[in-house]
Amino acid sequence: VAESPAADIVRELTESELIARIQARLPPAPPWLLVGIGDDAAVVEPERNHVDVLSVDTLVEGVHFDRAFVPPDAIGHRAIAVNLSDLAAMGAAPRAALVAMALPFSLRVDDFDAIVSGLAATAARHRLHVAGGNLTRSPGPLVIDVTITGTVKRRQVLLRSGARAGDDVWVSGSIGGAAVGLMVLVSAKGANIASTLSLDDKSSGCIERYLRPEPRVRLGVLLARNRAATACIDLSDGFSDGVHRIADASGVGIIVDADSVPVEDAARGMAAIAGDLGLGAAMGGGDDYELLFTARPRHRRRVAAAARQAGVPVTRVGVCTDTRLVTLRRGPAESPLPRGGYDHFSA
Amino acid sequence: VAESPAADIVRELTESELIARIQARLPPAPPWLLVGIGDDAAVVEPERNHVDVLSVDTLVEGVHFDRAFVPPDAIGHRAIAVNLSDLAAMGAAPRAALVAMALPFSLRVDDFDAIVSGLAATAARHRLHVAGGNLTRSPGPLVIDVTITGTVKRRQVLLRSGARAGDDVWVSGSIGGAAVGLMVLVSAKGANIASTLSLDDKSSGCIERYLRPEPRVRLGVLLARNRAATACIDLSDGFSDGVHRIADASGVGIIVDADSVPVEDAARGMAAIAGDLGLGAAMGGGDDYELLFTARPRHRRRVAAAARQAGVPVTRVGVCTDTRLVTLRRGPAESPLPRGGYDHFSA
Numbered sequence: 001v002a003e004s005p006a007a008d009i010v011r012e013l014t015e016s017e018l019i020a021r022i023q024a025r026l027p028p029a030p031p032w033l034l035v036g037i038g039d040d041a042a043v044v045e046p047e048r049n050h051v052d053v054l055s056v057d058t059l060v061e062g063v064h065f066d067r068a069f070v071p072p073d074a075i076g077h078r079a080i081a082v083n084l085s086d087l088a089a090m091g092a093a094p095r096a097a098l099v100a101m102a103l104p105f106s107l108r109v110d111d112f113d114a115i116v117s118g119l120a121a122t123a124a125r126h127r128l129h130v131a132g133g134n135l136t137r138s139p140g141p142l143v144i145d146v147t148i149t150g151t152v153k154r155r156q157v158l159l160r161s162g163a164r165a166g167d168d169v170w171v172s173g174s175i176g177g178a179a180v181g182l183m184v185l186v187s188a189k190g191a192n193i194a195s196t197l198s199l200d201d202k203s204s205g206c207i208e209r210y211l212r213p214e215p216r217v218r219l220g221v222l223l224a225r226n227r228a229a230t231a232c233i234d235l236s237d238g239f240s241d242g243v244h245r246i247a248d249a250s251g252v253g254i255i256v257d258a259d260s261v262p263v264e265d266a267a268r269g270m271a272a273i274a275g276d277l278g279l280g281a282a283m284g285g286g287d288d289y290e291l292l293f294t295a296r297p298r299h300r301r302r303v304a305a306a307a308r309q310a311g312v313p314v315t316r317v318g319v320c321t322d323t324r325l326v327t328l329r330r331g332p333a334e335s336p337l338p339r340g341g342y343d344h345f346s347a
Numbered sequence: 348v349a350e351s352p353a354a355d356i357v358r359e360l361t362e363s364e365l366i367a368r369i370q371a372r373l374p375p376a377p378p379w380l381l382v383g384i385g386d387d388a389a390v391v392e393p394e395r396n397h398v399d400v401l402s403v404d405t406l407v408e409g410v411h412f413d414r415a416f417v418p419p420d421a422i423g424h425r426a427i428a429v430n431l432s433d434l435a436a437m438g439a440a441p442r443a444a445l446v447a448m449a450l451p452f453s454l455r456v457d458d459f460d461a462i463v464s465g466l467a468a469t470a471a472r473h474r475l476h477v478a479g480g481n482l483t484r485s486p487g488p489l490v491i492d493v494t495i496t497g498t499v500k501r502r503q504v505l506l507r508s509g510a511r512a513g514d515d516v517w518v519s520g521s522i523g524g525a526a527v528g529l530m531v532l533v534s535a536k537g538a539n540i541a542s543t544l545s546l547d548d549k550s551s552g553c554i555e556r557y558l559r560p561e562p563r564v565r566l567g568v569l570l571a572r573n574r575a576a577t578a579c580i581d582l583s584d585g586f587s588d589g590v591h592r593i594a595d596a597s598g599v600g601i602i603v604d605a606d607s608v609p610v611e612d613a614a615r616g617m618a619a620i621a622g623d624l625g626l627g628a629a630m631g632g633g634d635d636y637e638l639l640f641t642a643r644p645r646h647r648r649r650v651a652a653a654a655r656q657a658g659v660p661v662t663r664v665g666v667c668t669d670t671r672l673v674t675l676r677r678g679p680a681e682s683p684l685p686r687g688g689y690d691h692f693s694a
Contacts, residue, residue: 038596039596040433040434040437040579040580040581041433041434041497043398043400043401044401045398045399045501046398050393051392051393052390052391052392052393052496053389053391054388054391054478054479054494054496055387055388055445055479056445056480056492058447058449058481058483060483060484060485060486062486063484063485063486064483087387089387089388090387090390092388096401098403098494100404100405100492102490132401132402132403133403134403134404136407136410138410139408139409139410139487139488140485140487140488141486143405143449143490145405145490147401147403147445149399149401150388154392157382157390159382159386160386160387234387249385249386
């Protein structure tokens with residue numbers, strides 16, 4: 001089916017025409033994809049001696065993104081990135097994605113194309129192939145639902161439950177940047193406190209961080225392969241929530257050293273303006289898509305090697321204990337670390 | 348997490364509480380499900396010498412179902428059934444499902460529970476296990492997105508493209524019942540022509556057929572295993588559309604013998620009242636979830652054996668030709684079969 005440049009909004013196109021526009025933006029299928037788009041279902045050849053890892057995430061307009069300040073390619077990017085982050089946390093290499101979209105009739109075809117281009121580019125960058133999906137109309141918000149599959153050797157799967165007392169606790173990259181970026185975007189939209197924030201380079205970096213978080217796929221895969229990590233989780237629900245979940249699942253306590261947490265500079269700056277708001281955003285904000293993981297102290301070199309190879313800094317932020325208490329240590333003072341999770345449902 | 352009987356609407360519950368309600372309605376996990384609900388992703392052990400089959404389908408309130416006349420358990424059933432039907436058409440045995448729901452805040456907890464019970468019951472009946480999912484709120488309609496995986500031996504995958512000139516064309520069960528059921532429900536709701544329809548046993552059967560279509564999972568698996576079928580498709584977009592798609596994908600023509608198409612009696616009755624509407628609904632309606640397949644004439648016994656074992660009648664309705672024309676034969680007259688597909692996007 002040829003593209004119809006005359007069409008302005010998706011209502012003017014058929015499902016087949018929209019699917020053709022998606023296919024035009026995808027690279028050639030890899031050899032393990034035996035049947036792709038165009039039959040009743042996709043058929044994938046599993047990798048020998050590997051297990052399948054499956055994850056699904058939904059983005060709902062007005063809940064997970066605001067089209068007023070999130071450009072369409074960033075919406076497509078995010079729909080893929082949130083899933084890649086889940087896979088990374090399991091140590092799995094990405095394979096196939098199924099993309100289901102419910103489209104408002106009034107969606108511009110330009111925006112549809114840009115969403116698909118964002119999806120396709122992020123998928124291709126991480127060797128993830130779109131193998132199928134579903135298109136339907138939505139009488140309400142734009143909804144994008146992506147299921148992805150990954151592959152990892154059975155003994156190398158990273159779970160949340162593998163941490164043991166004495167393990168180091170690590171975090172990749174830095175946290176808080178995306179939350180600051182979101183605050184800046186929301187403020188600018190509301191024009192409430194936008195004037196108090198100068199859009200310096202750091203803020204721009206944070207906005208980019210919010211709009212196009214890069215999932216730590218390579219780091220997750222390398223930590224699984226070299227058996228450095230004992231447990232791992234992605235921080236899509238925030239740093240504090242991640243710490244609590246690993247502690248709960250592993251049956252350990254965790255002491256986090258507040259000063260060593262790699263909080264984004266701009267979030268610290270925010271804390272100077274807005275008190276604990278900046279730091280709270282860093283600890284609780286869920287859009288950085290970093291990995292939190294644990295490893296034996298004797299495996300610090302392996303952790304460093306994986307980080308170097310992935311090109312991602314990692315920071316040791318705490319230690320697992322046998323107390324089952326999750327605490328934040330600031331100098332000599334120790335206090336319970338608030339759970340502070342981002343509830344995707346009630347938030 | 349214990350259930351909270353005090354809650355009336357889902358807004359009053361957290362994501363964890365809702366997930367706990369889902370888990371409470373699921374059977375124990377099968378041994379191949381290495382990691383289920385509760386980690387960043389599900390982990391599945393692939394079946395040796397089999398390939399993975401993946402399908403996704405979305406149900407949007409107001410597009411695919413009307414809560415005014417589709418009870419919540421039937422919504423849950425349908426979300427699973429549409430996917431099972433896709434898998435059946437590939438000859439794959441069901442394995443894992445990921446269920447992503449976007450819930451309006453005002454959804455009653457009772458209704459949420461009933462949707463989940465409908466989902467869980469249909470999944471369990473077909474040995475499909477819910478391995479994970481995602482919950483979020485919707486500022487608009489209820490959206491249920493189900494991804495399922497199945498497993499089949501690589502050489503037994505049923506495609507749309509395997510039909511050859513001379514093959515018989517078969518259809519399972521009967522068609523048109525669901526479309527009549529939907530018409531009755533819509534009419535009763537609008538109270539326009541409801542009075543002209545007596546809700547006899549046949550209409551009740553059609554309503555049940557619309558509300559709780561039973562996907563032909565066992566038949567699809569058996570046709571793949573005994574290598575009877577050369578091509579297969581599910582009729583979720585209607586009989587006429589299915590015939591055209593197999594012809595297109597296989598590069599053959601198909602002659603359908605109108606008199607042999609197993610149209611539901613009530614749809615024929617409808618045709619008596621509403622002219623060609625009833626028959627048109629049967630040919631074009633997409634809610635029967637029957638299978639259309641082709642097989643060599645020398646394999647008629649195999650087809651019969653699979654049908655007997657699955658407990659589903661099958662009817663020979665036509666033949667594949669080398670003309671690439673898709674026609675409907677009524678006695679001596681032959682006319683092009685209108686495509687008449689149900690476009691899930693623009694419909």
